Amino acid sequence: MFDEIRASELRNVRILYKGDIYDLARLLLKIDDAKDKGTNTKSRHTIKGLASKFAMLSGMGFDEVEEALLKYNLPFGATVEHDKDVSE
Numbered sequence: 001m002f003d004e005i006r007a008s009e010l011r012n013v014r015i016l017y018k019g020d021i022y023d024l025a026r027l028l029l030k031i032d033d034a035k036d037k038g039t040n041t042k043s044r045h046t047i048k049g050l051a052s053k054f055a056m057l058s059g060m061g062f063d064e065v066e067e068a069l070l071k072y073n074l075p076f077g078a079t080v081e082h083d084k085d086v087s088e
Contacts, residue, residue: 051066
């Protein structure tokens with residue numbers, strides 16, 4: 001089983017501003033849900049995937065984003081989920 005992380009756990013993470021990764025995670029969750037509607041697919045991004053998307057959108061280098069996220073001890077392989085979908 002893969003690790004999962006609640007989107008809300010990203011609220012205090014800061015790369016450019018507090019909550020920027022949380023905002024991106026919420027947007028990507030909504031996009032994934034919309035794309036997957038009517039299918040048996042469940043698309044989700046990992047923390048590393050969020051870092052990659054953030055770097056692309058912000059124009060920052062991936063290494064710079066990764067370094068900022070590592071300070072928060074986030075599990076890079078963990079899948080970001082809606083809070084309600086992560087069991088205790």
